[in-house]
Amino acid sequence: MTQGAMVPSPCTQVCRLDRATGWCEGCGRKIEEIGGWMGASDAEKRAILTRLPERLRRLAQ
Known part of the structure; x- marks a missing residue:
């Protein structure tokens, strides 16, 4: 198992x-x-995942 493999990517395929x-x-x-x-x-x-909800909220405004 590679380092960090347990935390799934938040990618939504909207790049x-x-x-x-x-x-x-x-x-x-x-x-x-x-x-x-x-x-x-x-x-x-x-740490990255904790920042994403606020960023996505701001993008939606």
Whole structure:
């Protein structure tokens, strides 16, 4: 098992970056967070996941 394999990706298969924020309109991650997801530790992934609901709420406004 690879590092961080227990935390599932939040990807929704809607891969469009918002020009104003740089966040994915589907999952709310930044391009760096998306690109680094596979190598991130479980703790890093959980930290990213905690930021996503607020980002997605802001994108929906």
